[in-house]
Structure formats: structure tokens, C-alpha cells
Amino acid sequence: MARSLRNGDFDLTLAIQSPSSPDRWYRVLLDRASARVGETVLSCDCVGWRQDARNAPARRALAAGRSDTGLRVPRGCKHTDVATTLLGTAGGGAMPRYRTDHPYVGATRTRWAPLRDFVPEDGWGMQEARITVSAEPYHLVLLQATGTTGTTATAAIAFAAYHPATLGSRAAPVGEWGGYTIAASFCRQAGVPLAGEPPLHFAEALPGRSAPRRAPLQPGTSTRAILAIGDQRDLGDRLTPAQRAENTLRLFLGPQHALLERQGFLDVSSGLTAGRVYRLRRDPQRRYERRVRVFENGSYTRDLCIVRAQSVPEADHFLTLLFGLIADERRILSVVQRGNIFRTYSDGQERETMPAVWQPRTGQAAAAA
Numbered sequence: 373m374a375r376s377l378r379n380g381d382f383d384l385t386l387a388i389q390s391p392s393s394p395d396r397w398y399r400v401l402l403d404r405a406s407a408r409v410g411e412t413v414l415s416c417d418c419v420g421w422r423q424d425a426r427n428a429p430a431r432r433a434l435a436a437g438r439s440d441t442g443l444r445v446p447r448g449c450k451h452t453d454v455a456t457t458l459l460g461t462a463g464g465g466a467m468p469r470y471r472t473d474h475p476y477v478g479a480t481r482t483r484w485a486p487l488r489d490f491v492p493e494d495g496w497g498m499q500e501a502r503i504t505v506s507a508e509p510y511h512l513v514l515l516q517a518t519g520t521t522g523t524t525a526t527a528a529i530a531f532a533a534y535h536p537a538t539l540g541s542r543a544a545p546v547g548e549w550g551g552y553t554i555a556a557s558f559c560r561q562a563g564v565p566l567a568g569e570p571p572l573h574f575a576e577a578l579p580g581r582s583a584p585r586r587a588p589l590q591p592g593t594s595t596r597a598i599l600a601i602g603d604q605r606d607l608g609d610r611l612t613p614a615q616r617a618e619n620t621l622r623l624f625l626g627p628q629h630a631l632l633e634r635q636g637f638l639d640v641s642s643g644l645t646a647g648r649v650y651r652l653r654r655d656p657q658r659r660y661e662r663r664v665r666v667f668e669n670g671s672y673t674r675d676l677c678i679v680r681a682q683s684v685p686e687a688d689h690f691l692t693l694l695f696g697l698i699a700d701e702r703r704i705l706s707v708v709q710r711g712n713i714f715r716t717y718s719d720g721q722e723r724e725t726m727p728a729v730w731q732p733r734t735g736q737a738a739a740a741a
């Protein structure tokens with residue numbers, strides 16, 4: 373499988389705004405494979421990193437036969453420098469707590485429905501700081517979430533101070549990038565590196581060479597739609613809450629969204645019981661929630677009825693359930709009381725033709741380290 377952000381090989385360490393355009397963001401990614409062996413290999417979307425500008429003089433000297441050092445400078449840019457500093461200082465320390473009515477926390481919880489359930493109201497922390505990136509002033513936001521299982525994830529979003537901004541105008545990007553980073557991190561720490569692609573991507577085609585275009589945006593997802601916030605109606609994007617929820621689901625699932633569309637369900641392997649698979653199905657009309665079919669060692673054994681909170685779009689419910697079974701399966705099961713367990717085919721007669729294959733969770737030790 374190709375190494376990519378969507379395949380879970382990379383962590384989004386920092387989302388940093390371009391000083392020249394407020395809609396452009398660079399993603400600094402940490403290569404997890406390098407992190408596992410104690411190294412820090414970072415990549416960035418910017419031209420400087422992709423052209424390996426720091427090593428250009430050495431390369432030229434080598435080509436001209438004027439160099440015998442063979443010295444290899446690690447690839448980097450001003451953005452990876454910031455991320456390196458962040459990784460060295462942020463650590464896992466607890467940050468000052470903020471209430472859920474803070475605009476940043478509110479935007480994150482609104483845009484990423486699973487985080488409303490998985491992160492308790494007192495589980496949000498935040499820090500802000502002025503930093504400088506190559507003489508450019510930046511406003512750094514660190515958003516931290518501690519889930520119901522005690523797992524912690526932190527997102528870093530840096531705004532170029534050159535662009536006029538308010539607490540309110542920063543809330544949407546913080547919610548978007550922060551929610552994505554945190555939700556993806558929780559999944560990876562639970563051993564399911566299924567993270568979708570990040571919400572925005574900036575890739576500039578390089579003249580005369582093919583740019584490494586990672587994780588292109590899904591078709592039909594406009595920048596406005598991506599930055600829109602959950603259930604506010606008047607966002608000027610003409611999207612309904614249901615459409616926006618579908619965009620979030622699509623962004624998070626990445627290629628798995630197409631699989632879900634095609635087969636009508638996604639399987640989640642249990643992290644608690646070997647051989648158990650939860651099959652999450654979707655109503656083709658997106659009107660109501662379907663019961664979860666449970667498989668034990670390949671045999672379809674029962675249905676679970678997990679109802680959705682009032683007034684939540686169906687896509688939000690699906691994502692919340694999927695995320696919950698990955699990140700806090702014990703809690704999801706605890707809310708399924710005896711009265712919500714049904715015999716097979718209690719919710720439709722569709723026959724199961726696809727085998728439900730259990731796969732063990734991966735990387736739990738590495739993620740916990």
C-alpha cells in the first residue's frame with residue numbers, strides 16, 4: 373500500500389497559513405515510520421520543501437564537480453522548522469482547560485460530530501502564542517482534546533498575522549484542521565489508521581516537473597464547503613447541514629467513502645473481542661439509521677440498535693458510531709442495553725453476501741509510546 377496521509381503513515385503536525393493568501397494552508401506531516409524508530413522526518417506542501425531548496429547549492433556544487441563533501445542536509449523548510457520546535461516543546465503536557473462555548477472548541481465540536489461524544493465537556497485544552505516564522509509574525513493555536521478513554525491528541529494551527537482575523541474568523545479553520553487532526557489521531561491511537569484526508573490541501577504545480585500531489589481533494593468539495601461549520605445554516609455555501617455532514621464523512625473516510633457508497637456498509641473489527649466485526653450499514657435514502665449487524669467469527673449473530681441523537685444529520689450519526697466503535701468501543705456497548713439487542717434480520721431482509729473478516733488492531737504499542 374502506498375504511504376500517504378490517508379493510509380495513516382503520517383500525522384498532521386501543523387497546519388500553517390500562507391502569508392500571501394488566507395485560503396492557502398501548508399500541511400506539515402510527520403512520517404510515523406520515522407517516529408517509530410526515534411527520528412523526526414517531516415514533510416511540507418510548500419515549494420521550498422518540494423524543491424529541496426536548502427540542498428540546492430550543495431546539489432549544484434555536486435553537479436559541477438566542485439563538491440567532495442557528500443554532505444547530506446536533511447530536507448526541510450521554514451514550516452518544518454516550526455513543527456520541529458513544536459514537537460520538541462509541546463509534549464503531552466496538559467493545557468489550560470476551556471469551556472465548550474469557546475468559539476474554537478465550539479467550532480471543532482460542531483464540525484466533527486464524533487468529538488462531541490468522545491471528548492467530555494471538560495476535556496478541551498488550548499494555548500495560543502505569538503511566534504515568528506522567517507521574520508513573519510504568526511498566531512499559533514494549540515488545541516488539545518482528552519477523550520473518554522483518557523487518550524489525548526493535540527492539533528497545531530498557525531495563522532499568518534498579516535491577515536486580519538478575529539476569534540470568530542479563526543474558529544472555522546481551527547475547527548476544521550483541529551477536529552480532523554484530533555479525530556484522526558484518536559483512531560490511529562486506537563489501532564485503526566483509517567484517517568481520511570485532511571480538509572484542505574495546497575499543491576502548486578511545479579513548472580517542468582510533476583509535483584508530488586498528495587491527497588487531492590474529493591470532487592465536489594469546495595473550499596467554502598470545507599470551511600463551513602456544521603449546523604449553521606447561513607454560511608453562504610448553500611449547503612444544508614446534511615450535505616455538510618456528508619462532506620465531513622467523506623473527508624474523514626477518504627477512499628473508504630467510495631467503498632461505503634458502493635457496498636452500503638463499512639466493517640469495524642472489534643478491539644475488545646477477537647473475531648467480532650460490526651457491520652455499519654446506511655440507508656440508501658439517508659433518512660434513518662440502520663441497525664448494526666454483529667458477526668462473530670464470520671457468522672452473523674445479532675443486531676444492535678443504536679439510535680441517533682435528535683436533529684443530528686444521518687451522516688453525523690454514522691461517523692459518530694463508526695468513530696465510537698473504534699475509539700471507545702466499551703462505552704458504545706455500555707449504552708446498548710439488553711432491550712436494544714435484536715435477532716438477525718430484525719431491520720431488513722438483505723442477505724449478507726460479503727464475508728465479515730476480523731482484523732486485529734495495529735500499532736497500539738507504537739501509538740501509546
Ligand SMILES: [Zn+2]
Binds near residue numbers: 398450
Ligand atoms: Zn514548508
